Amino acid sequence: MSDPSAEALQPLTPDEEALVRALGHVMYVLPRTIDADMVNDRQLPLTEYTALMNLSEAPGRRMRMNELASACHLSLSGMTRTIIRLETQGLVKRERCEEDARGWNAVLTDAGFARLEESWPSHLAAVRRRFLQHFEGFDLAQLARAFRGAGTAETTD
Template identity: 70%
Template sequence: MSTAAERTTSPQPMNPDEEAFLRALGRVMTLLPRAIDADMMRDRQMPLSEYTALMNLSEAPGRQMRMNELATACMLSLSGMTRVVTRLESRGLAERVKCDEDARGLNAVLTDAGLARLREAWPAHLASVRRHVMDHLEGADLAAFTAVLNRFPL
């Protein structure tokens, strides 16, 4: 077995199984969010980015998060999250307020209307996730698969 230094300086080519896995993973990582987003837009006229922001806010203490933390949780840049929250604000689904801890930062806050909109959109999201993900994992050891996925550094 090679040392970490040896692997860094001379990476080993992937075997056919590793190559096939990497390509399949890349396809899923690219196409899955697009498929769920298309379903959400068709069924609830809500992009996945907005649903994800509302979901994360609904789970946060006080239904609020710092904008940079919300961006990280939603896997968006801060500027991308700002655009999402601006759209949510324009429809009364969220608002931005100054952070109590430091007046420079902003918190995104889920409104009652935003929580109601999230609850309305949840069945469409669930149906999409079941169709595009869970229905393809029948018989798989989800706990083991989840453990493997959680090994990836963030």
């Protein structure tokens, strides 16, 4: 980064420029829109939904805080605070980790699972309407690969 080579400095072509401008929609408006849809619909914010969803898919419906934080693209401290909110709602409980007593597991409760089942149609509908619908006709697998790469450098440096 501190040595932006000549090659990297080529100005954007019009198509690239248009894409970069459009990127703002995906980075900024899309997450807010999905979150707002879910809050309006079922009162479960996207962050909390994502946490519950990841837990529901984990073996034993439990995960270490670290793991869960990175699965949710959240910082560890953000995860701690999210789990506290979910715990006070009874949707999650915390248990000391068996094999490493420093660690904690967040465990999905039955109430949490029920809440998730109640919310997923809302999430699914939001994702379809706000996101997938706009990518009909694309090679989704190729697109997924590109999305997964975004935010990384991945090349020789």
